Amino acid sequence: MNVKLIGITGGSGSGKSTVVRKISEAHPDSICIAQDNYYKSASFVNNHNILAFNFDHPDAFDMDLMVENLKDLKAGKAIDMPQYDFVKHQRKPETKHIEPKTIIIVDGLMVLYDKRIRDLLDLKLFVDTPSDIRFVRRLQRDIKERGRTVESVVEQYINVVRPGHFNFIEPCKEYADLIIPEGGYNEHALDVIIKYIQTVANQL
Numbered sequence: 058m059n060v061k062l063i064g065i066t067g068g069s070g071s072g073k074s075t076v077v078r079k080i081s082e083a084h085p086d087s088i089c090i091a092q093d094n095y096y097k098s099a100s101f102v103n104n105h106n107i108l109a110f111n112f113d114h115p116d117a118f119d120m121d122l123m124v125e126n127l128k129d130l131k132a133g134k135a136i137d138m139p140q141y142d143f144v145k146h147q148r149k150p151e152t153k154h155i156e157p158k159t160i161i162i163v164d165g166l167m168v169l170y171d172k173r174i175r176d177l178l179d180l181k182l183f184v185d186t187p188s189d190i191r192f193v194r195r196l197q198r199d200i201k202e203r204g205r206t207v208e209s210v211v212e213q214y215i216n217v218v219r220p221g222h223f224n225f226i227e228p229c230k231e232y233a234d235l236i237i238p239e240g241g242y243n244e245h246a247l248d249v250i251i252k253y254i255q256t257v258a259n260q261l
């Protein structure tokens with residue numbers, strides 16, 4: 058089975074998931090592997106001790122399992138992908154069975170950081186969105202969807218999200234084949250990427 062892996066990275070709130078959703082809508086036969094699913098459990102964390110675990114460091118992820126799963130998919134083997142609960146900050150008991158497909162979209166904060174993942178990717182994209190916009194999006198999303206308070210989002214952003222972005226995410230721009238300004242609503246960039254993936258898919 059000839060498989061192509063497309064990696065999408067960028068800061069928190071940059072629009073990665075939105076880009077993934079639009080690509081998958083255009084290519085319904087693709088599968089999406091979100092690095093968020095590979096977070097290590099930190100169930101002791103809550104809004105009052107949000108700095109007790111650094112979710113914006115490469116060590117926060119089970120990279121070994123993610124690499125193993127991606128290698129299996131690339132080799133045409135099915136996987137059981139972990140699932141993550143952002144409200145409880147822990148891995149869910151259930152997994153999701155994923156059958157291999159020819160187009161695999163991989164997204165996450167650190168997908169270009171880990172060389173083993175980088176080396177598996179056939180196309181590397183970086184979603185580039187200014188930090189003030191990312192912060193506002195994240196504040197709204199975390200309160201609405203992730204059970205967070207304004208205070209905990211601000212405390213986490215200042216102390217770990219912002220430094221983590223500059224230490225681990227922004228430097229990975231140099232590995233990207235393409236940089237997408239503003240993410241999921243950049244129709245022109247998405248048009249080009251979707252057409253490229255279609256061309257690649259037709260050759261498989």
Ligand SMILES: Nc1ncnc2c1ncn2[C@@H]1O[C@H](COP(=O)(O)OP(=O)(O)O)[C@@H](O)[C@H]1O
Binds near residue numbers: 074076194195241
């Ligand atoms: N270009 C955009 N303009 C306005 N809002 C956007 C845009 N891209 C994403 N969003 C919104 O911002 C929030 C974060 O986007 P998301 O795609 O989840 O980012 P990420 O996966 O990088 O954290 C979501 O609520 C999404 O609907």
Ligand SMILES: O=c1ccn([C@@H]2O[C@H](COP(=O)(O)O)[C@@H](O)[C@H]2O)c(=O)[nH]1
Binds near residue numbers: 113143145147
């Ligand atoms: O249990 C958790 C796990 C992660 N986070 C924060 O989420 C973002 C990553 O999610 P995006 O969808 O890419 O924004 C990361 O910056 C972590 O700080 C969390 O708060 N709790």
